[in-house]
Amino acid sequence: MSVATTNQRRRRRIRDANLPYQLATLVVFAAAWEIYARVSGGLLIPSFTETAVATVELLGTAELWRAVYVSNQALVLGFGAAVVIGIPVGILLGRFRLLERYLDVYLNILLITPMAAIIPLLVMSVGFGLASRVILVAVFAIVMVVVNARTGVRQVDPALIEMARSFGASERQIWTRILLPGALPAIMTGIRLGIGRAITGMVIVELLMVSTALGGLILEYRGLFKAPLLYGTIVIILAEAILLISVARWGERKLTRWAETTTARSAK
Known part of the structure; x- marks a missing residue:
């Protein structure tokens, strides 16, 4: 049996072992919610149970x-724009320090504003x-994409780049095979975190700018005191956010499986 197969089975066992704990946590949370709502919820x-029924009705x-x-x-449009723009910008900032001197201040503004x-x-x-x-969703998500892409380029061992150059590698080969x-x-981590930020931006813009879509439903149910439908x-x-983040995590594992194998070998 190969080392990679053993590591995959070990990770699968860990994930399977976590599932009962996650279900137990959900049961405890649901029970506490039910008791609190019936005692002093109003x-x-x-x-x-009312929220679950309302969710099914919705x-x-x-x-x-x-x-x-x-x-x-x-x-979709805003997060797509954040990925298409953010990944190249983050890679360039991580590779060229001079470019970062000009753009870093704007990145910091987006982080703190x-x-x-x-x-x-x-x-x-x-x-x-x-x-x-679309613009607001993109602004929410692009910061995470840019920062993580920049960090990923900087984490590449400079010795690998120098060694590649000593063997006559071109700049294109350094980009495609190392960086x-x-x-x-x-x-991929930036994409996963960016999805969460994009969903936050999607809801905020609908709550604060224009009462439409899901944000409009939240405002409508709140104004009519339809609490079960509001919570539903x-x-x-939240279910959509968890689903999208899980898909991104799955894609991250598939595309970076070699990194996990390398880490496991280094640990040995």
Whole structure:
């Protein structure tokens, strides 16, 4: 049996072993929620069972799926733009320090600026349409993509680059065989973290800028004091986020399997 096969089986056993603990945690959380809601929840905090029933009801309505479709338009376009722009920018910043001197200040601004403060500027410049929602989602996500791509390039051992040059490797070969493969794990991590930020931006822009789609449903159910439907909508948004992050994590494992094998061998 090879070392790689043994490591894969070990990781699979660890993941399988974590599942019962995760289910037990969910059961404890649901029980605590149910007890608290029945004892002192009142009108604004539904019980876990009421929320579960409302979530199932929502999944059977056309209104929810229209809202999901509209919201995910901004999510797909905005996150796609963040990935297409953020990965090359992060790689270039990690490779060329001079370029980083000019752009690092703007990256820091994006890191520390409250994104909600950008919404009035978007409304004044591009209006209330899809374009403003896409831009805000992209701004939310692109920081994580750029920072992790830059970190991935910098984590590549400089000795590997010098050794490649000593053997006559061209700049293109250094990029394709050393820098990009070495930075790939960090890039995938940035994509996974960026998805979470993109979903946050998607909801915030709909809550603060224009009452539409999933954000509009949240505001509607809150105004009508329909707490189970409000919580059910939030549960659906969280479920979508968990699903997308899980897909990104799966892709990260598939594309960076060689990195895990290398780490395991180094540990030995």
